Amino acid sequence: MPIVTSTELFKKAYDGGYAIGAFNINNMEIVQAITEAAAELKSPVILQASQGARKYANSVYLVKLVEAAAELHPELPIVLHLDHGADFATCKDCVDNGFTSVMIDYSSHDFEANVEESRKVAEYAHERGAVVEAELGTLAGIEDAVSVDADKAMFTDPDQVEEFVNRTGVDSLAIAIGTSHGAYKFKPGTDPKLRLDILAEVSRRLPGFPIVLHGSSSVPQEYVRIINENGGALKDAIGIPEDQLREAAKGAVCKINIDSDLRLGLTAGVRQHFAEHPDHFDPRQYLTDGRKNVKDIVAHKITAVLGSDNKI
Numbered sequence: 001m002p003i004v005t006s007t008e009l010f011k012k013a014y015d016g017g018y019a020i021g022a023f024n025i026n027n028m029e030i031v032q033a034i035t036e037a038a039a040e041l042k043s044p045v046i047l048q049a050s051q052g053a054r055k056y057a058n059s060v061y062l063v064k065l066v067e068a069a070a071e072l073h074p075e076l077p078i079v080l081h082l083d084h085g086a087d088f089a090t091c092k093d094c095v096d097n098g099f100t101s102v103m104i105d106y107s108s109h110d111f112e113a114n115v116e117e118s119r120k121v122a123e124y125a126h127e128r129g130a131v132v133e134a135e136l137g138t139l140a141g142i143e144d145a146v147s148v149d150a151d152k153a154m155f156t157d158p159d160q161v162e163e164f165v166n167r168t169g170v171d172s173l174a175i176a177i178g179t180s181h182g183a184y185k186f187k188p189g190t191d192p193k194l195r196l197d198i199l200a201e202v203s204r205r206l207p208g209f210p211i212v213l214h215g216s217s218s219v220p221q222e223y224v225r226i227i228n229e230n231g232g233a234l235k236d237a238i239g240i241p242e243d244q245l246r247e248a249a250k251g252a253v254c255k256i257n258i259d260s261d262l263r264l265g266l267t268a269g270v271r272q273h274f275a276e277h278p279d280h281f282d283p284r285q286y287l288t289d290g291r292k293n294v295k296d297i298v299a300h301k302i303t304a305v306l307g308s309d310n311k312i
């Protein structure tokens with residue numbers, strides 16, 4: 001299947017009470033792991049590249065890797081999405097080079113600037129058959145160059161969402177309801193709670209409109225343990241409880257972003273491999289184990305969190 005936009009996928013997800021996983025890609029093994037899990041479970045999938053990923057791998061490699069996955073899995077609907085586009089120029093570059101979906105993240109600017117930049121991106125993308133995600137509110141945490149202190153994070157104000165969507169014409173909206181970027185989200189012993197009341201109010205104001213959650217890794221403790229038992233030194237942290245994400249996916253949330261969990265899985269696989277086989281130096285050997293963990297995690301998310309299996 002050619003790479004598609006998320007329009008139809010979100011419509012079905014909204015009506016069906018599930019969400020589509022948006023998984024971050026940086027290299028071939030990650031693209032393979034995500035798409036193999038999605039194809040086996042008959043789940044549509046969003047592959048997203050951040051600016052950091054484009055810088056690391058070169059955007060051309062990422063686009064071609066996703067095209068290869070689409071060719072190898074002709075039945076699988078795949079969206080190629082830009083995660084956290086910083087400005088119009090970055091979004092334009094991606095639309096011009098094969099991305100079917102872009103995020104313009106002007107959420108750290110004031111409301112009017114956010115409206116203006118998001119509107120400009122939406123106009124450009126729509127003329128070329130691509131779709132646009134924008135963000136209102138600010139998440140805590142670190143993603144590539146974007147770092148926001150917890151005290152600067154702000155929940156989305158439901159009073160702003162109708163005006164924002166109407167004036168910009170964007171196709172989906174990322175909101176801040178307590179999720180957080182990165183692997184160090186919350187201290188152990190705390191009880192992270194998503195503000196599902198804000199989500200409910202946003203969806204009441206925007207009936208039928210797809211909502212996006214960023215920073216939705218759950219930081220599986222099993223992989224943190226494997227990493228630390230095999231030479232790693234990760235600090236203790238917990239992520240977003242999966243049952244709360246499942247609840248959000250049943251409503252207006254149509255896209256859930258997951259990155260850190262895949263990184264943890266890949267790293268755990270590689271570290272465990274080296275601990276067990278200190279004499280190995282063939283990347284195919286240790287990356288096979290890392291890739292297997294990523295595939296297992298994606299499969300788990302699809303069935304237990306997103307509910308997007310058997311939807312193709």
Ligand SMILES: [Zn+2]
Binds near residue numbers: 084181214257
């Ligand atoms: Zn994000």
